Amino acid sequence: MKRELGISLKSPNEEVFASGLFNSVEYVVVRPESPKEEYYAEFSQITDEFVRLSKKYGVKINSFHLPFATSEFFNFQPSAIREDLREDTLENTKRLIEIFRRTGIKTVVLHGSMRVISDELPARIEAFIDYLKKLCDFCAPLGIKVAVEDLMPGWIGSSAEEMLYIMESVGRDNLGVCYDSNHFLGFDNEGFVRAVGKYILTTHISDYDGEWERHWFPGRGVIDWKRILGALDDAGYEGPILFEVGFGGKDPIAADCRELVECWKKASE
Numbered sequence: 001m002k003r004e005l006g007i008s009l010k011s012p013n014e015e016v017f018a019s020g021l022f023n024s025v026e027y028v029v030v031r032p033e034s035p036k037e038e039y040y041a042e043f044s045q046i047t048d049e050f051v052r053l054s055k056k057y058g059v060k061i062n063s064f065h066l067p068f069a070t071s072e073f074f075n076f077q078p079s080a081i082r083e084d085l086r087e088d089t090l091e092n093t094k095r096l097i098e099i100f101r102r103t104g105i106k107t108v109v110l111h112g113s114m115r116v117i118s119d120e121l122p123a124r125i126e127a128f129i130d131y132l133k134k135l136c137d138f139c140a141p142l143g144i145k146v147a148v149e150d151l152m153p154g155w156i157g158s159s160a161e162e163m164l165y166i167m168e169s170v171g172r173d174n175l176g177v178c179y180d181s182n183h184f185l186g187f188d189n190e191g192f193v194r195a196v197g198k199y200i201l202t203t204h205i206s207d208y209d210g211e212w213e214r215h216w217f218p219g220r221g222v223i224d225w226k227r228i229l230g231a232l233d234d235a236g237y238e239g240p241i242l243f244e245v246g247f248g249g250k251d252p253i254a255a256d257c258r259e260l261v262e263c264w265k266k267a268s269e
Contacts, residue, residue, distance in 0.1 A: 003229075005261065006062050006242035008204065011251065012049040017057040019254045021261050024240050025050075026109070026202075027100070028065035032074045036092075039073065043099055050103050061103035062240055063147070063202055066093055068111035078135075079113045079128035079156055081120065086131050094138055101142055107202050108139065109147045109178045112156030112166075121156075128156055129169045136172035147178035147201040150192065152185055152213065159187070160195035167199050176201035179232075180244070181223055182213040189223060190231050197235025204244035207267075215246040217260050219267030229268055 006024035007016060016022065027050060032039045054061050067076045075088045097108060112128045136146050148166060151157045157166065163177060177199040181189055193200070207221030208214040218225055243264070247256050 004240045005264070006240035007252075007257070007260075008065065008242060008244040012046060012053055013251055014053055015253050016257055017053040017059050019257045020057075021257050022059060024060045024062035024242070026063040026065055026242055026244075027061065027103075028109075028244075029067045029096075031067055031069035031071045031076075033071050035073050040095060040099065043096065047100050047103060050100075054103060061105050062242065063107040063109055064097070064100050064103075064105050066096065066108055066110040069114070077113075078110060078131040079116075079124040081123050081127050083127075086127060090131065090134055090138075093135065097139065097142070097144070101144065105144060107145045107147050107178075108135075109149055109202065110135075111149055111151060113151070115154045116156060118154075125156060125162070125166065129166060132166070132170045132175060133172065136170065136175050140172070140174045145174045145176060145201055146172075147176050149178040149180050149204065150183050151180075152183045153187075158183070160192050163192075163196050163199075167196070175199075178202050178204060180204035181228065182206050182208045182215055182244075185211065185213075190227050193228060193231040193235065197231065197237065200232070200235060200237050200239070202239050203232075203242050205241050205264075206243065206245045215244060217245055217263040218243075219263045225264075225268045 004023040007022050008026045008028050010028055050061055070076050074092055075085060077085045077089050080086050116124050139146055148157055157163050177196050179193060179200050207216040207218050207223050210222045243260060
């Protein structure tokens with residue numbers, strides 16, 4: 001089976017678009033650091049550049065990874081127990097989606113939380129479910145799906161059971177899962193894929209040592225990629241193999257991308 005390859009980017013990197021190695025990209029924003037109106041203007045310019053590169057090189061913008069860290073100027077707390085914080089998060093998120101959807105994205109990806117105090121976890125999950133219903137209802141008329149990323153232990157979405165509970169409780173057709181292979185510390189990657197497979201909308205693919213998230217190139221860690229691909233195939237997954245890897249703290253160039261794809265071929269074929 002020929003699988004579409006994609007890559008996660010923190011900026012509209014023309015060298016990556018021009019490499020001819022990827023069918024799609026995801027744009028990820030960690031934490032907007034500018035005052036709101038200033039940032040929205042910056043974000044609009046970034047969006048225009050993604051549109052330009054997409055058209056020039058025939059690479060689609062597959063997804064937008066929503067911010068997951070609160071800054072001095074922006075609140076992003078989708079599982080906050082306080083409703084006013086969730087509503088502020090929703091309004092911030094809507095504004096970004098309204099701008100970035102002109103790239104043609106089909107999916108937005110989000111984290112349920114940062115690390116959660118264990119006593120608060122049940123209430124935080126219910127708050128997140130409430131938030132997701134509203135976000136899905138906003139995105140549905142736009143033709144956009146919402147993918148909840150699995151996270152590390154102590155964060156919301158760290159197990160198949162928890163993720164399935166969230167999916168079933170929200171009950172929206174445009175809700176699914178972003179499978180991130182780096183977040184299963186002491187847990188079973190393949191088992192997670194097999195348990196939630198029907199909900200998987202997109203992926204974040206990278207390797208690790210099983211002890212902490214590393215975002216290594218595939219084949220440089222402990223993951224058995226052939227078994228993971230078998231599980232994705234069994235689930236009927238047809239979306240991209242979207243790499244979310246580190247490049248030593250620098251923006252990738254074409255040579256880095258070629259090395260990444262070669263590592264993937266060796267590990268998966």
